[in-house]
Amino acid sequence: MARLSRARLGDGAPALVLIVLAALLPAVVSTEYVLLAASMIVTMLVAVSFNLLLGYTGMFSFGQAAFYGLGAYTTALLLNHTGASFYPALGAAIAIAVLAGLLSGAALVGLEPIAFIMLTFALGDLLEFLAEHLHGLTGGDSGLIVSLPRSLNVIADVNGVYYVMLAAATVALAVAFAFVKTTPGLAVRGIREDPLRARTLGIAVNRRRLGVFTLSAGIAAVGGGLSVLSAQIVYPDVFDWRVSANALIITLIGGVGLFSGPVLGAVLLGLIDFYVGRLTTDTLLVEGGLLLAVILVAPRGVTALWRGGAAR
Amino acid sequence: MIAPVLELRGVSKRFGGIRALEEVSLAVQEGSTVAIIGPNGAGKSTLFALVSGELQPSEGTILLAGRALGRLSAERRARAGLGRTFQSARLFAGLTVRENVELALVRRGRREEEVREALAEVSLLERIERRAGALAQGERKRLELAMVLAQRPRLLLLDEPTAGMGAQERATIMELIVGAVDRRGLTMVFSEHDMDTVFAHAQRIVVLDRGAVVADGSPQMVRADERVQEIYLGSAT
Amino acid sequence: MSFVTFVDQLFAGLSLAFVLFFSAAGLNLVWGVLGVMNFAAGSVYMLGAYMATSVVGRLGTSTGGWIAALIAVPVTLAAAGAVVEVLLLRRTYREQDENRQFMLTLALSYLVAGVVLLVFGTHFRTVSLPGFLSGGLNVLGATLPAYTIVTIVLGLLVTAAIWGLTYGTRVGLLTRAAVDDREMLGALGVDVNRLYTAVFAFGIGLGALGGVLIAPQGAVTTNLETTALVPAFIVVVTGGLGNMTGALLASLAIGVLQSFATLQDTTLAQLTPYAVMTVVLLARAVAGRRGLSIVFSPRKASPASPPAAG
Numbered sequence: 031m032a033r034l035s036r037a038r039l040g041d042g043a044p045a046l047v048l049i050v051l052a053a054l055l056p057a058v059v060s061t062e063y064v065l066l067a068a069s070m071i072v073t074m075l076v077a078v079s080f081n082l083l084l085g086y087t088g089m090f091s092f093g094q095a096a097f098y099g100l101g102a103y104t105t106a107l108l109l110n111h112t113g114a115s116f117y118p119a120l121g122a123a124i125a126i127a128v129l130a131g132l133l134s135g136a137a138l139v140g141l142e143p144i145a146f147i148m149l150t151f152a153l154g155d156l157l158e159f160l161a162e163h164l165h166g167l168t169g170g171d172s173g174l175i176v177s178l179p180r181s182l183n184v185i186a187d188v189n190g191v192y193y194v195m196l197a198a199a200t201v202a203l204a205v206a207f208a209f210v211k212t213t214p215g216l217a218v219r220g221i222r223e224d225p226l227r228a229r230t231l232g233i234a235v236n237r238r239r240l241g242v243f244t245l246s247a248g249i250a251a252v253g254g255g256l257s258v259l260s261a262q263i264v265y266p267d268v269f270d271w272r273v274s275a276n277a278l279i280i281t282l283i284g285g286v287g288l289f290s291g292p293v294l295g296a297v298l299l300g301l302i303d304f305y306v307g308r309l310t311t312d313t314l315l316v317e318g319g320l321l322l323a324v325i326l327v328a329p330r331g332v333t334a335l336w337r338g339g340a341a342r
Numbered sequence: 343m344i345a346p347v348l349e350l351r352g353v354s355k356r357f358g359g360i361r362a363l364e365e366v367s368l369a370v371q372e373g374s375t376v377a378i379i380g381p382n383g384a385g386k387s388t389l390f391a392l393v394s395g396e397l398q399p400s401e402g403t404i405l406l407a408g409r410a411l412g413r414l415s416a417e418r419r420a421r422a423g424l425g426r427t428f429q430s431a432r433l434f435a436g437l438t439v440r441e442n443v444e445l446a447l448v449r450r451g452r453r454e455e456e457v458r459e460a461l462a463e464v465s466l467l468e469r470i471e472r473r474a475g476a477l478a479q480g481e482r483k484r485l486e487l488a489m490v491l492a493q494r495p496r497l498l499l500l501d502e503p504t505a506g507m508g509a510q511e512r513a514t515i516m517e518l519i520v521g522a523v524d525r526r527g528l529t530m531v532f533s534e535h536d537m538d539t540v541f542a543h544a545q546r547i548v549v550l551d552r553g554a555v556v557a558d559g560s561p562q563m564v565r566a567d568e569r570v571q572e573i574y575l576g577s578a579t
Numbered sequence: 580m581s582f583v584t585f586v587d588q589l590f591a592g593l594s595l596a597f598v599l600f601f602s603a604a605g606l607n608l609v610w611g612v613l614g615v616m617n618f619a620a621g622s623v624y625m626l627g628a629y630m631a632t633s634v635v636g637r638l639g640t641s642t643g644g645w646i647a648a649l650i651a652v653p654v655t656l657a658a659a660g661a662v663v664e665v666l667l668l669r670r671t672y673r674e675q676d677e678n679r680q681f682m683l684t685l686a687l688s689y690l691v692a693g694v695v696l697l698v699f700g701t702h703f704r705t706v707s708l709p710g711f712l713s714g715g716l717n718v719l720g721a722t723l724p725a726y727t728i729v730t731i732v733l734g735l736l737v738t739a740a741i742w743g744l745t746y747g748t749r750v751g752l753l754t755r756a757a758v759d760d761r762e763m764l765g766a767l768g769v770d771v772n773r774l775y776t777a778v779f780a781f782g783i784g785l786g787a788l789g790g791v792l793i794a795p796q797g798a799v800t801t802n803l804e805t806t807a808l809v810p811a812f813i814v815v816v817t818g819g820l821g822n823m824t825g826a827l828l829a830s831l832a833i834g835v836l837q838s839f840a841t842l843q844d845t846t847l848a849q850l851t852p853y854a855v856m857t858v859v860l861l862a863r864a865v866a867g868r869r870g871l872s873i874v875f876s877p878r879k880a881s882p883a884s885p886p887a888a889g
Contacts, residue, residue, distance in 0.1 A: 090678050143677060144616050144820060148812035155809045156853055163846050213448055220445040223434035230394055231493060232420030232449040271805065275685060282682070312696050318689025325682050326670070 075253030101254025131247025345408030353402030425495030435475030596834025597734025621808030627790025660783030
């Protein structure tokens, strides 16, 4: 029985272990590290959504910032203006991002890879532009301050907020895991290996691509919605392309195409940035160097290195 | 009268200035086994790619069971009952043998017993958890065969199913193919280099040369055809 | 709109268009020949602008200082590009993994941005023009900034040079052949490595030139990276990947339309690239459905050669 469940979990096992550890964390570390873990949860979700596209389907998307940002702004606006409680607001934000993913994806997923990269990049840029200029709605560059109920105030109750974030992230991870381990996940991996061959087997390539693009939009939006809790303010730079690029770095460090890759990667990059950030504000050099090193030395990620070779 | 399973009407294909196929017309009746032969570059693979929808004809019409395929995508053709293999087996190299067969079943809903059945039929069951990229050449061909059979096609298009095999292996896989085709009552069109294989298994032979059909008929007729002899005996073989 | 305003906006638009075209042409050339989508193009543009402020800052706001910046910065960065191509990009051609190459250039863009932050800090820089460039010139009754005219003239010269090189020289012939079929080129006994290095360096130099030209037009900040990259992407996609003529037309359309749109609303005018792209892509989709096969890319969209054998 134990053996069977281990086989089913496969490359999801490290993620499960990390979630359990994350749940125990507030009992052992100081507030500073709980906040660090909270920021890791956010970047992890964006990276997981990115990995669904690049790692599982072979689609290189720079659009994750767009959906992350939509998640953040929608959650914030609903909390501020409708008096909705957090989970309904997050749910609505996910719905908006999913809809946006469906519409933009319908136009984009059939493009050739290079054009897909460029236009998903442009999508985030367009939304950033709108967020900067729709002052009435977003407050523009001064940011949108989020009024949160006391129970969700990170200053008043760090651990409470942290557990809300962890719970939502766990559900999102479970959904991603279910996708990856069932028929849709199999179909997209086939598309990643050889789209034309998948077509000759009757697999609806673009429909499957649209499906995974939409799902990953929803998961990135969960990350955005949760970021509102720890940051309590939303700036237009939630749409910045570096959000997507960061997801790429995390996924590459952890292991692309492995379910736990971006989860491990988020922890690793979070720690690196945390300690490097104490020495210098110029983290770009460190991240760029890291990215270069991983691409040249271990293109399948650090995980693949210690597993001693190619991982599935 | 029942429409042929596959029909080509005046199909031509050009790549830039090169004529790969020229005015090809042929009809394949339900349940028949047709071999397409011809020297390298005669247009066999182009013909397969046109039927399966990876390429579009420059002129002419292709019909599947009486229905014109037009610009129908490869995936829709597959769903309409067309199954094909490639000259050098085209597998999902990074996935396991099991997953390769499962992908062929995605459209119909995958079931464990069907996967095992398909793999047992081509004697690959013991390799089920192997990565497809790690298989030997003959095993790759057999896996591709298991995939195309699992699709439950009406029409089977096999592009050189014995390419790169020795005589013994060739006989084994052809036996396997013919057995599966007979059991299911499938229609099969295959291209082939080895003449013994062709004359042993085909009910009808279509000869292509430089993109055009030069002979089409029973093995006896084709064997006797002067132009065919010229093409085959005139060259080194 | 008065005629003078019309001339004003037209020329402002043209100068915008050429700067845009430099980045897009660099991207296009590198993609067409090397098959690499150079994400660092925006960083090169930004770095070019910063370096221009340094060079002019050191040599003084003189004609000599300006000409030095205009030549030295693109040449220096092109040389750096050649080194990067030889040391890094060259390792990746064999696998033909587009994603990995793209990620490599992404890493470079991080490194360039990091270096800029280290050297120039977070404060913006400005650079002023020497006397003869800061004045006005009378064209068709309108008084235009001399700098606009100089940018347009340079743009025309460089564009002519690109076309001359592509269609009039042996290197250009090889470049066109490489865009068509890279594998074939090696078979013809051409030193593909040297060609790739030259093309990459040239592409980087073009982007850097755009950066130098834009430097005196406003504050030089780290934002330049994205403000250059997105329109360049849009131009490349709108004009058709790898299609130089398409890129030039798209640049001109976007530059000129954006300049006129500024008269109505300076904020909304910034959405011009998106608007032009949407219209062109929609038109192409409609035309495509009618059977006019307008291909996205000359290299990838249609199978250029018949399948292996048969």
